[in-house]
Amino acid sequence: MKKGRQSVLLAVFAAVALTVSFLWLNPESGREKRSLIVFSAAGLLKPMDELAARFESEHEVKVILNYGGSGELLGKLALERSADVFVPADQKYMADATGRGWIAESTVVPLVSHVPAIAVVRGNPQGISSLSDLSRAGLAVAMGDPDACAIGKITKALLAKNGISGVDGNIKVIAPTVNQLLLYIAAGKADAAVIWEDLVAWGETSESISVVRIPEEQNIVSKITAAVVSHCAGREDAEAFVKFLASEEACDIWRKWGFKR
Amino acid sequence: MKKSGFFRLFLAGFSFIVVGTVFLSIASLLFVDSPDAVIRCLFSEEILYAFRLSLTTAVISTSFVICAAVPVAYLFSRYSFFGKRLMKTILYIPVAFPEIVLGLCLLMFFGSDIVRRLFQTVGLDFVFSKQGIVLAQFFTALPYAIRIIKSAFDGIDPQYEFVSRSLGYTPLRTFIHISLPLAKRGILAAVAISFARCAGAFGSVLILAGGTRMVTETLPIALFLNISYGNMSMAVAAGLMLVVIAFAGMYIIETIESDSDTTV
Known part of the structure; x- marks a missing residue:
């Protein structure tokens, strides 16, 4: 009987310990600290992580970053308007969101430019020098899905703008995220892909990927914008964060990761 | 009381x-969305395509999985040899790590120049292709199948095999006529769970086969793509089909298990 009581005590203790450690997983929910949910395009991961950390150190707010393809984020915004700040990779997604009333147009702030470029295998063994080279026979091209991520939409628009046809036959894969494009080029599974130039400014990727710039007159430059989501819980914090993203202080961080004003 | x-x-x-x-x-x-929108999506071209592709690839993968799992499981169950534990651990690794890592491993190995060219000479190419879907599903489901079939073989009384051998059957004939029929339930359960695993494989398929719409778009990929497009009713339609497939798989296993409960 005594042994039985001991094991019951042990079980109760274990249950309490389990509950405490489970709750501890989300320490911010227990404390009074305010939090801010940011939906950010996955391509902005590096600067956004740093920007959020800087903002947190200056304000009493916990910034929770949710990364995804711009289309995916827009979809999530449609489903549950639980985000406070929205930062898509192209102004088109912002226009979609304001058009549907999820974002007040007056809060939209332009941040930096997103410049498309051609990523090729390191050292450019295929000698790709321009967008029109992508239609060369025998090339393996990876492309972003035009409906799923901003870079896919831009790729399609770039080919149309420059009147380049015949790329379709070279497209070996249409990937839903820009990260996959980087992987396929870095691993040499595809010869070329249109991606954001800033993505390859990062140390890790520049070792396995080379970049071919697209001349300005042929290019379509996206504007990254940030805005406060309508009916968000912490409006003041959200506005402060958006303002911070556009500040001079943030500009240095953007520049460090290859983004231009 | x-x-x-x-x-x-x-x-x-x-x-x-x-x-x-x-x-x-x-x-x-x-x-998530209005029922009639979802029902309309269930019969849309994209979802039907994904459904057919998932079904065909999962049937092919499952067949391969069972063909590969039965001999390996029998070896593990009946013989002990040097390095067996290590071999088992290696085989079971994919159960414990994210599918997306498996996809990356497969892409690096089967996409490497030498291996890829080798397979291309016999008409196989796994990178960004439907064959890649099968390969990814195969390795996702294989460890589960081996585990289940091994435990089925473990549960057979070795006396039966012993008698068969003493009556003059070779080890191969014993395996085919005695062990396999006795392990039938376990193998059926492995078929059901492998099929569900194959149809539900996502990360490995996405990385190796690329997730191109209407080309390598299986049901899980369709679900992911349509979330990315912000097209919730299509995503839900794909999700519902996956739920039905998973339910069928699990129900079959439960039926097989409860049958063996009553007969043994």
Whole structure:
């Protein structure tokens, strides 16, 4: 009987310990600290992580970053308007969101430019020098899905703008995220892909990927914008964060990761 | 007596809460979007394409999985040899790590120049292709199948095989005529779970086969793509089909298990 009581005590203790450690997983929910949910395009991961950390150190707010393809984020915004700040990779997604009333147009702030470029295998063994080279026979091209991520939409628009046809036959894969494009080029599974130039400014990727710039007159430059989501819980914090993203202080961080004003 | 009644009530109540939570989570798929929109999407070209592709690839993968799993499981179950534990651990690794890592490994190996060219000479190419879907599904489901079939072989009384051998059957004939039929239930269970695993494989398929719309778009990929497009009713339609496939797979296993409960 005594042994039985001991094991019951042990079980109760274990249950309490389990509950405490489970709750501890989300320490911010227990404390009074305010939090801010940011939906950010996955391509902005590096600067956004740093920007959020800087903002947190200056304000009493916990910034929770949710990364995804711009289309995916827009979809999530449609489903549950639980985000406070929205930062898509192209102004088109912002226009979609304001058009549907999820974002007040007056809060939209332009941040930096997103410049498309051609990523090729390191050292450019295929000698790709321009967008029109992508239609060369025998090339393996990876492309972003035009409906799923901003870079896919831009790729399609770039080919149309420059009147380049015949790329379709070279497209070996249409990937839903820009990260996959980087992987396929870095691993040499595809010869070329249109991606954001800033993505390859990062140390890790520049070792396995080379970049071919697209001349300005042929290019379509996206504007990254940030805005406060309508009916968000912490409006003041959200506005402060958006303002911070556009500040001079943030500009240095953007520049460090290859983004231009 | 009274105490055992209370205990039983507690177990029942607790289990009811657990099952209820799982059920409600799954059922909430139905309330994401209006039912008629979802039903329309169920019969859309894209979802039907993904359904057919998932079905064909999963049937092919499952067949390969069973063909590969039966001999390996029999070896593990009947023989002991140097390095067996290490071999088993290696085979079971994919169970414990994210599918997306498996996809990356497969892409690096089967996409490497030498290996890829080797397979291309016999008409196989796994990178960004439907064959890649099968390969990814195969490795996702294989460890589960080996585990189940091994335990089926483990459960056979070695006396039967011994008698068969003593009556003059070779080890191969013993395996085919005695061990395999006795392990039938386990193999059927492995078929069901492999099929469900194959149809539900996502990360490995996405990385190796690329996830191109209407080309390598299986049901899980369709679900992911349509979330990315912000097209919730299509995503829910794909999700519902996956739930049905998973339910069928699990129900078959439960049926097989309860059959063996009553007969043994």
